[in-house]
Amino acid sequence: MDLMWVTGLLAGLFALHFLQRRFFPYLWIDARYLWKVVRYGLRIELYKVTGRVVTVVDDFMRQAQRIPDKPFVIYQDQVHTYRDVDRRSNKVARVFLDHSEVKKDDTVAMLMSNEPDFLHVWFGLAKLGCRVAFLNHNVRSRSLLHCFQSCGAKMLVVGEDMLGTLEEILPNLQEDNISVWVMSKDTPLKSVNTVMDKLESVTDEPVPAKLCQVTSIKDATLYIFTSGTTGLPKAAVISQLQTLKGAAGIWAFGGKEDDIVYITLPLYHSAASLIGIGGCIYLGATCLLKKKFSASQFWTDCKKYNVTVFQYIGELCRYLCNQPVREGEKDHKVRMAVGNGVRTEVWREFIRRFGDIKMCELYGATEGNICFMNHTGKIGAVGRSNMFYKILLPFELIKYDIQKDEPIRNEQGWCDHVKKGETGLLISEVSPKNPFFGYAGNKTHTTKKLLCDVFKKGDVYFNTGDLMVQDYDDFLYFRDRIGDTFRWKGENVATTEVSDIIGMLTFIQEANVYGVPIPDHEGKIGMVSIILKPNETLDPKSVYEQVVTYLPSYAQPRFLRLQETMEVTGTFKQQKFRLVEQGFNPSSVPDPIYFLDGSEKSYVPLTMDIYDRIQSGKIKL
Numbered sequence: 097m098d099l100m101w102v103t104g105l106l107a108g109l110f111a112l113h114f115l116q117r118r119f120f121p122y123l124w125i126d127a128r129y130l131w132k133v134v135r136y137g138l139r140i141e142l143y144k145v146t147g148r149v150v151t152v153v154d155d156f157m158r159q160a161q162r163i164p165d166k167p168f169v170i171y172q173d174q175v176h177t178y179r180d181v182d183r184r185s186n187k188v189a190r191v192f193l194d195h196s197e198v199k200k201d202d203t204v205a206m207l208m209s210n211e212p213d214f215l216h217v218w219f220g221l222a223k224l225g226c227r228v229a230f231l232n233h234n235v236r237s238r239s240l241l242h243c244f245q246s247c248g249a250k251m252l253v254v255g256e257d258m259l260g261t262l263e264e265i266l267p268n269l270q271e272d273n274i275s276v277w278v279m280s281k282d283t284p285l286k287s288v289n290t291v292m293d294k295l296e297s298v299t300d301e302p303v304p305a306k307l308c309q310v311t312s313i314k315d316a317t318l319y320i321f322t323s324g325t326t327g328l329p330k331a332a333v334i335s336q337l338q339t340l341k342g343a344a345g346i347w348a349f350g351g352k353e354d355d356i357v358y359i360t361l362p363l364y365h366s367a368a369s370l371i372g373i374g375g376c377i378y379l380g381a382t383c384l385l386k387k388k389f390s391a392s393q394f395w396t397d398c399k400k401y402n403v404t405v406f407q408y409i410g411e412l413c414r415y416l417c418n419q420p421v422r423e424g425e426k427d428h429k430v431r432m433a434v435g436n437g438v439r440t441e442v443w444r445e446f447i448r449r450f451g452d453i454k455m456c457e458l459y460g461a462t463e464g465n466i467c468f469m470n471h472t473g474k475i476g477a478v479g480r481s482n483m484f485y486k487i488l489l490p491f492e493l494i495k496y497d498i499q500k501d502e503p504i505r506n507e508q509g510w511c512d513h514v515k516k517g518e519t520g521l522l523i524s525e526v527s528p529k530n531p532f533f534g535y536a537g538n539k540t541h542t543t544k545k546l547l548c549d550v551f552k553k554g555d556v557y558f559n560t561g562d563l564m565v566q567d568y569d570d571f572l573y574f575r576d577r578i579g580d581t582f583r584w585k586g587e588n589v590a591t592t593e594v595s596d597i598i599g600m601l602t603f604i605q606e607a608n609v610y611g612v613p614i615p616d617h618e619g620k621i622g623m624v625s626i627i628l629k630p631n632e633t634l635d636p637k638s639v640y641e642q643v644v645t646y647l648p649s650y651a652q653p654r655f656l657r658l659q660e661t662m663e664v665t666g667t668f669k670q671q672k673f674r675l676v677e678q679g680f681n682p683s684s685v686p687d688p689i690y691f692l693d694g695s696e697k698s699y700v701p702l703t704m705d706i707y708d709r710i711q712s713g714k715i716k717l
């Protein structure tokens with residue numbers, strides 16, 4: 097998440113007294129927020145001037161000196177203090193230093209789930225000056241291999257619970273001479289190295305500090321995978337600047353040193369790693385880490401560990417609201433939640449049931465160069481802008497043609513701003529002060545996210561792919577996503593990736609994938625419309641086999657529509673638009689519709705009965 101509020105905001109302070117008249121109701125909230133932004137911004141400016149960057153990992157080591165005995169991570173009832181994590185990450189660094197070829201500036205990929213060793217490996221590699229790529233462990237086989245290859249890693253570190261996933265790609269990795277390390281004492285896999293047995297024999301003394309010295313704030317430090325507008329996941333380049341900004345997020349919302357931050361989101365996403373873990377380090381706070389989110393366990397954990405802050409995505413709040421009501425639901429110490437995507441009605445219900453928790457919304461793409469924070473607390477808004485903010489973070493909302501799926505150009509060929517209250521595409525100017533670091537590998541990915549010649553010749557903007565509205569009070573609201581991705585269960589789904597996988601089946605001529613809205617759910621659910629090859633019949637079981645084998649569950653289309661022909665008129669994109677509009681109601685769509693049924697291990701005809709049960713929420717999606 098790129099928290100753009102940090103960039104040189106001094107101008108904001110200088111002009112504060114002008115703020116009062118124009119932005120009266122939010123003056124002090126804006127000012128307090130600006131003050132924090134400015135303080136943090138100054139620190140970052142200092143790094144730029146001196147060329148000596150104190151990275152998040154440096155911060156961590158400082159905290160380990162300052163508060164060695166303070167719990168840093170609590171995981172499955174085990175307490176790991178700052179000193180513990182520091183020492184164990186030293187050991188991990190030593191193992192790789194002594195037993196592998198890896199050296200400063202190499203990229204190393206990690207395939208691990210949420211556990212303390214995720215942090216030990218991450219910090220250990222960072223201490224060696226390596227760049228670390230966090231692989232999404234829901235992604236399998238071919239797509240996973242693509243992810244690994246796209247970040248140019250020479251080495252892969254695999255958690256003990258990920259060996260099944262590893263085996264799917266191991267032959268390909270070994271063909272490329274990739275050095276593979278698993279977090280266990282021994283392994284039956286051939287030519288795979290083990291970490292745990294070596295850990296015992298190395299010292300926990302720090303590795304030479306010069307290895308992880310960083311001189312430029314723009315240096316890449318991590319790769320985090322995101323589904324872009326097309327194709328397979330892409331490795332977004334995360335610079336030191338972005339990790340430092342992310343780490344200040346919880347603090348900017350009012351986090352404190354004695355907070356206990358509950359992280360149930362996957363660490364391979366920027367929200368949990370940069371904002372959650374980074375935020376705990378910045379504050380010197382404690383993180384309660386969970387392998388996987390569990391709605392039924394959530395409040396039990398919060399009470400047991402005195403959790404004060406948690407991270408959410410919209411779905412998480414909804415799942416909690418869907419839990420049966422229990423005694424004493426407001427009886428906990430949680431005061432704040434940081435995340436994004438909570439819908440207004442869910443938020444109201446959440447507060448009603450679980451008490452007065454401050455919901456801090458923030459908006460930002462992992463790779464983007466813009467961010468908003470809901471620092472005033474307006475319900476439903478992702479953030480608020482004012483003229484100072486805008487000077488420093490030059491974002492615009494432009495007119496967008498949803499049917500053609502592209503920005504509207506006027507007669508002169510330029511884009512137009514939307515008026516306040518109208519929906520537009522959010523774009524942000526790319527400049528040296530507001531850089532966009534792009535993706536690893538093929539440059540076409542990076543250029544595809546950019547819009548050029550928007551308002552004048554030669555200007556460049558980052559296309560967020562999000563439609564937003566700015567109201568008359570300058571609050572910003574999220575409306576929809578454009579293009580070939582949709583969001584489901586907090587993950588981006590790239591439609592082309594899904595249609596490539598389904599298109600591999602021999603009886604399929606063409607597969608068109610899109611997301612359809614569904615009542616009482618955030619995001620959109622996947623649907624595929626297919627055309628068969630001549631004289632072929634649909635084999636629903638093999639479609640099922642294909643999608644569950646090759647796609648993570650959030651990307652598996654739940655609905656399948658069997659079309660005779662794709663419409664010949666109009667562009668490909670227009671067809672998609674119409675398909676989305678028609679949805680999956682069997683009484684109004686003229687084609688056969690199928691539903692992915694896990695218990696039948698197949699796609700089954702979507703009857704009116706199933707449809708009604710989906711609409712009424714009786715079938716869980």
Ligand SMILES: *[C@@H]1O[C@H](CO)[C@@H](O)[C@H](O)[C@H]1NC(C)=O
Pocket residue numbers: 271272273
């Ligand atoms: C892998 O290593 C072997 C033996 O050292 C070498 O012959 C081969 O060319 C290497 N392959 C690649 C893809 O580097």
Ligand SMILES: *[C@@H]1O[C@H](CO)[C@@H](O)[C@H](O)[C@H]1NC(C)=O
Pocket residue numbers: 400401402
């Ligand atoms: C939570 O707070 C209570 C009261 O302040 C305290 O007695 C208890 O030990 C705390 N629990 C943990 C796990 O820290």
Ligand SMILES: *[C@@H]1O[C@H](CO)[C@@H](O)[C@H](O)[C@H]1NC(C)=O
Pocket residue numbers: 438443454455456457470471472473474475476477478
């Ligand atoms: C924004 O934050 C405030 C508290 O600061 C909260 O009351 C409000 O609900 C939040 N808005 C959203 C959409 O979460």
Ligand SMILES: *[C@@H]1O[C@H](CO)[C@@H](O)[C@H](O)[C@H]1NC(C)=O
Pocket residue numbers: 538539540
């Ligand atoms: C990058 O990707 C584009 C489109 O997928 C392809 O045409 C081009 O050849 C690729 N370039 C390289 C250097 O791989």
Ligand SMILES: *[C@@H]1O[C@H](CO)[C@@H](O)[C@H](O)[C@H]1NC(C)=O
Pocket residue numbers: 630631
């Ligand atoms: C499909 O079947 C029909 C009738 O059996 C036959 O005439 C036609 O040539 C077949 N088409 C293809 C592409 O195999």
